[in-house]
């Protein structure tokens with residue numbers, strides 16, 4: 396079980412790209428085991444080179460190569476709109492998080508008018524994300540829309 400107020404032991408970045416956020420995480424939690432997952436070989440190759448102290452896997456959100464309840468804190472940035480099966484990805488993150496662990500999801504979203512114009516972009520709908528979090532087994536979802544950056548940040552606790 397993840398302990399509130401304690402630094403995380405294990406931090407997972409889903410869709411980590413070149414590991415940019417894990418390198419930042421290292422500054423906050425130097426003792427934590429850092430793990431990145433991304434389906435793009437090239438991204439992981441660069442991530443390994445730039446972040447030698449972290450573990451990286453070529454895989455996707457929908458099939459995380461990690462044991463059940465093995466992670467205290469998970470996050471994902473600018474990746475969710477790429478996932479082929481977002482609900483499956485959320486269920487996988489719930490599976491690998493310990494009870495009480497937090498998942499922070501930040502991704503782009505387009506208000507309805509714009510998403511009708513820019514059709515090729517799989518826009519996230521903030522209320523649909525909250526509902527998907529709930530269905531996947533996260534509770535107490537907090538959500539903020541960052542209007543200037545067209546980002547929506549959703550936080551869920553694994554229950």
Ligand SMILES: C[S@@+](CC[C@H](N)C(=O)[O-])C[C@H]1O[C@@H](n2cnc3c(N)ncnc32)[C@H](O)[C@@H]1O
Nearest residue numbers: 410411412415435455456472473474477478479
């Ligand atoms: C715009 S990059 C963001 C990278 C990094 N999170 C960041 O903020 O710098 C999106 C990443 O999502 C990854 N991605 C695509 N489909 C994915 C999936 N199904 N599961 C996890 N990651 C995926 C891509 O390979 C890519 O590296």
